[in-house]
């Protein structure tokens with residue numbers, strides 16, 4: 001990890017340059033030197049965990065309908081890379097990303113590369129990459145659709161982490177040393193995660209700050225507050241309260257220099273960004 005500043009967490013991988021939640025986007029984030037990898041997880045119809053943000057398939061694949069109504073085999077036949085046509089502005093970015101100017105053509109005619117750029121990413125495949133990376137990097141796992149399936153997504157996440165040796169059954173949560181951090185916008189999901197995996201630090205995500213938490217205390221043993229940068233813009237004092245309560249501050253999604261300046265001035269401990277290389281570069285220069 002880099003010096004004393006905030007940790008740089010690659011949001012959905014290096015997702016400004018490459019299609020979000022693809023293996024290629026995470027490999028890129030590791031190559032760029034990110035301190036953490038963020039991913040969203042949901043369940044397929046047949047109970048597999050996949051890294052997909054949206055409830056439905058339309059935005060990030062050539063499929064249609066809810067992810068949860070498709071089997072993993074169905075999802076494997078879809079293209080999760082071709083939608084990413086909003087190309088970065090400079091040719092340098094493209095070269096850095098290893099992308100052809102026409103992304104609809106694979107960069108090289110190689111099945112492995114095509115899979116990395118276009119195939120749906122299972123949570124287990126991401127864990128494999130994470131464990132094999134050999135780098136000191138953290139994984140920030142966000143469970144989606146908390147009310148559906150009665151907590152099955154949290155159970156499956158914890159089971160996968162255990163299978164990959166990423167759960168320490170005895171340790172109490174320590175965000176400085178933990179390899180994995182769990183998160184949700186749903187207090188109910190945070191509670192389930194804390195019950196299932198008490199050794200993992202948890203982020204309570206906020207899209208607005210409920211009155212209950214305005215003084216900086218968090219529910220169910222979460223020790224990290226995760227407001228969006230827009231939330232802090234309207235309530236910057238929340239950062240102080242979080243720290244005064246002994247909690248950490250994780251802010252998403254911070255790509256622009258003005259936002260970077262703003263959240264670092266508030267003492268953010270972790271910053272989630274779609275552009276890890278740019279954020280790392282900015283932090284090194286300041």
Ligand code: G3P
Pocket residue numbers: 011038040053142205226252272
């Ligand atoms: O890292 C937290 C952030 O990802 C929460 O928002 O909608 O991008 O999952 P969302």
Ligand code: CA
Pocket residue numbers: 038039040142
């Ligand atoms: Ca997320």
